[in-house]
Amino acid sequence: MRRFLTDRARRAVAASLRGATRPAAPSPAPAAALSRPSPSAPSAMAAYMARAMSTSAAGTPPVSLDTINPKVLEFKYAVRGEIVTHAQNLEQELHKNPESLPFDEILYCNIGNPHSLGQQPVTFFREVLSLCDHPALLDKSETHALYSSDAIERAWQILEKIPGRATGAYSHSQGVKGLRDEIAAGIAARDGFHASGDNIFLTDGASPAVHMMMQLLIRSEKDGILCPLPQYPLYSASIALHGGSFVPYFLDEETGWGLEVDELKKQVDEARSKGITVRALVVINPGNPTGQVLAEENQKKIVEFCKNEGLVLLADEVYQENIYVEDKQFHSFKKIARSMGYTDDDLPLVSFQSVSKGYYGECGKRGGYMEVTGFNADVREQIYKVASVNLCSNISGQILSSLIMNPPKVSISCMELFQSGIVMAPI
Amino acid sequence: MRRFLTDRARRAVAASLRGATRPAAPSPAPAAALSRPSPSAPSAMAAYMARAMSTSAAGTPPVSLDTINPKVLEFKYAVRGEIVTHAQNLEQELHKNPESLPFDEILYCNIGNPHSLGQQPVTFFREVLSLCDHPALLDKSETHALYSSDAIERAWQILEKIPGRATGAYSHSQGVKGLRDEIAAGIAARDGFHASGDNIFLTDGASPAVHMMMQLLIRSEKDGILCPLPQYPLYSASIALHGGSFVPYFLDEETGWGLEVDELKKQVDEARSKGITVRALVVINPGNPTGQVLAEENQKKIVEFCKNEGLVLLADEVYQENIYVEDKQFHSFKKIARSMGYTDDDLPLVSFQSVSKGYYGECGKRGGYMEVTGFNADVREQIYKVASVNLCSNISGQILSSLIMNPPKVSISCMELFQSGIVMAPI
Missing domain, CATH: 4.10.910 (30s ribosomal protein s13; domain 2)
Structure with missing residues (x-):
């Protein structure tokens, strides 16, 4: 059954790739005209006829399916x-x-949305957010009856990092510097290698971060992004919206959804033979929806592959806390690259993280970040410019991102409560 | 001096419009090649030479200014x-x-960021957010010592609207239905005309909502969007990022930055003579940065103009609470259109609102919405699809959006405190 599904996915993607050779943005027709689909697309033809009839009956609306951005029409988000x-x-x-x-x-x-299925939030995180939302509470003695002393202390620490303690102000476009530094410290502690707050871009969840990178890298349908199949549909949707080509590589079901470099090489060569410039490789580790956890040796080969082929490595690492087997362990791609001796000058690498996954599953908070390394300073400036166009991500999400990367330590008094929260979390 | 600045702006825009006739997304060159700017752009030539030298010195990085999306390179966000x-x-x-x-x-x-300059948040709003962030507080008697009874009551009402009371879950892609209904009720009370929660799309501030509409409407550089000058640079940035053409119309400084329909008509005709399909008119009312408040009669002419010319009316109404003269009053464009007898079938109209402006100025919360009316059901589905690709906006921002559209009423006990907050707000 699973094999059948994989085959079906292959065929569906092959069909969509054939479609991708059409120009992504044809010259607009006058508002009244209806562009004709090719005769080889019977369902599109039926839709076209139905639209033609409804349009002529209702007059000529300024906006119809035939006059919107065709990239919007074409992308799917299942x-x-x-x-x-x-x-x-x-x-x-x-x-x-x-x-x-x-x-x-x-x-x-x-979609992974554990709180909608009854998972309760981690008390410590919510106490801190609640205090930062209403900092006036910190001056009141009654607050100690309602909030743990650790949460009060952490809220103070966080407010000290925010200029003017103003949680209602736009922050720096990359996020509050002090919170980014805290996240960087958490990454360094996890990986054993240096991380810098200057490389952190806080975002409203991981999705906007992925869009930013696609926006940066994709110039036309001749630019391709390597993505796993099965995949999380954000990638195919974002690539389509930005007018690029989805270049699939297939995870091997027989080896527990393994990621083979031979398969990557085959797909890159095939895409190049069609005139596609492959810009980046998306790796989802731990896998979504497949759940595999890559072994260190495998990751090294992937890093080497990106280095040799001149690809940006886009590492979706949002499930780093969701490993439920004893013999597997998460290693970030940055840790792997640094352990191989590659520095910031050798490999453009972006790691995505989110507060929506892990044991916390705080989807509604829309917090997340990307750690951006290995780009020239002038390209970094352009990434900053893209980040700045929405001013900043929400401050509660920024605070929560810092909390998940620096959760309570064993020594502090709320640890018992915190751990009971964690036990409840990964349902 | 101001006249001089306006003239200068006109010249700058005319120059950028000449530039807009270049293809927005040329075929990508191989990673190693450097595209040559035209000889008519001396500063671009200098930059090109500098980049060429730095690239050859450092090898061929996978990503350089010459291989990123040129739309990203070109847009400005001052x-x-x-x-x-x-x-x-x-x-x-x-x-x-x-x-x-x-x-x-x-x-x-x-940028308008009042909390960074010392404005204090409105207590009632923050109390409600704080309680919704940590709903467990609502079961504790000590909570009454710290929070106003009105805030506690409102927090209960809000949590009842959120499925499972789960403020940590992704919501519907348009936002929590009950909160949208509350916003719609606020709009209806403001305008005296029906509003529906089904037409509300809650977003992380107004900026992402503007991007969504640009993404929907712009197919290529042959699609133009009419925007005021002076403008808020979000519009020029978003149009450039989505590959469209910025079609300026000039506000008249002599008449207090008035918006004349003759000027709109002149600019539309001129753009059309260059082969540009004008898709939409952006009106910022009250104006940003100009501060003018449009008169009802003027707004009627603008609505009529959009109807006659087949344009989508994109109404940036985020400053609706920021009017500081006695003889002016805000009227939403939807109210004006409905008062003229136009229904949902007659005119595609989008109104943008934000929690970042008004007397609240809660920029860091990234809350906002757009009210989308007058589109066919099938186009509405496409807007929904675009909204869904980032799953949903942050729930705290959604809650705050409902609060600003339904603030405390005079009868309730926290009104005095609330009003004292308002008096402090518009600095």
Whole structure:
């Protein structure tokens, strides 16, 4: 069954790749005209006819499916797509008539969203966020009756890092410097190699960070990004939205969804033979949706491959805390690259992290960061410019990002409560 | 002086418009090659020579200014640009040697960021956010000693609107339905016309909402967006990033930065004569940075103009609470359109709102929404798809958006405290 699904995915991607050779942004037609799909696409033709009829009946609207950005029309985002919409409709039906369906509840497992399924937040994290949202509490003695002393202390420490203690102000476009430094210290402690707050870009979850890198790297449909299959659909969606080409590589189900460098090489060569400039390799480790954890030796080969082929390594490492087997361990790609002797001058490498995954699963907070290393200073400036166009990410998400990278230590008094929270978390 | 600045702005824009006729996304050159700027751009030529020299000295990096997306390279975002960077450098200098400069502090006024200049948050809003961040507080009797009863009540009401009371879960891609309904009720109370929560898209501030609409509407550099000059640079940046053409219209300084429909018509005709399809009109009302407040009659003409010309009306209404003269009043464009008898079928209209402006100025919370009306159902689905690609906006920002559109009423007990907060706010 799983093999069948993989084959089906291969065919679907092969079909979408054939489609990718069409120009991504044709010259716009006048608002009244309808661009004709090619006769080889019968379902598109049916949709075109239906649209043509509805448009002529209702006059000529300023915006129709035929006059929007075709990249928007073409991209797919299945985790919030048709199946979810169908489930929402069923839920409304259940609400109106509870007897109408052979079940009485819908559990949404379309996306990792543990709090929606009953996971409780980690108390320490929420205490700190609550205090930072209302810093006036820190001056009141009654606060000690409601909040742990560790959370009060941490909230003070965090507010001291924020200029003017103003959690209501826009921060630096990369995020509050003091929080970035704290995250960098957490990365250094995890990896055993130096990390700098100057390389951290705090973002509203990992997704906007991925979009920023795609926006930077993709110039046209002739630029390709290597992505795993099975994949998390953010990547195919973001590549399509930015007008690039999705270059798939297949994880090997037989070897526990292994990532083979031979397969990467084969796909890069094939893409290049079609005139595609491969810009970057996306690796999701631990895997999503496949759950594999890459071995150190395998990671070294991947780093070497990127170095040899001149690729940016985009390391989706948001599941670094979600490993549920004893003999596996997470190693960040930066740690691997540094352990091989590669420095900041050798390899452009971006690591994505998020507060939405791990034992915390704080999806609604929209916190995350990317650690950007190995780019020239002038390219770094451009990444900063892209980050600055939305001014900054939300400060609560920034604070929570610093907390997950520097959680309470064993010595402090709230540890017992914190650990009981963790035990509840990875459901 | 001001006239001089306006003239200078006109010339700068005319120059950038000439530049906009270049193809926005040329075919990528091989990584090692450097695309040659035209000889008519001496400063670009100097930069090109400098880059060519640095690249050949350091080998061929996988990513350089010559191989990134040229749209990223070209766009400008002055509010976080060179002057700010210079100020940050001066600040570091001051920090190292306080006597080195003839001043001892830098106040950043590059962007509206009142909390960074000492404005205090509105207590009621922060109390509610603090409680929603740590809902366990609501079960404790000590909470009443720290929080106002109104805030406790409102926090309960909000949590009841959030499925599972889970402020840590991703919400619906448009935002929590109950919060959207509350915002819609606030809009209806403000305008005297119906509003629907189904038309609200909650976003991480107004900027991402603007990007979403640009992404939807812009197909190529042949699509133009009418924008005011002077403008807030988000618009020129977003249009450039999405590969469209910035079509300026000039506000008339003589009439208090008035917006004349004749000027709009002239600019649309001129753009069309150059082969540009004008897709939308951006109106910033109240104006940014000009501060003008449009009169009802003027707004009616603008609505009529959009209707006649087949344009989407993008109404930046984030400064709706920032009016400091007695004889002016804010009217939303939706209210104006409805008062003219136009329904949802007649005019595509998007209104942007943000928690970062108004008397609250909560920039760091990254909350905001757009109210999307007048689009076909199938186009609406595409807007939903674009919204869904980042999953949802941050829940604290969503909650705060509902609070600013439904602030405390006069009858409730915290009103005095709330009003004292407001009096402090608009500095």
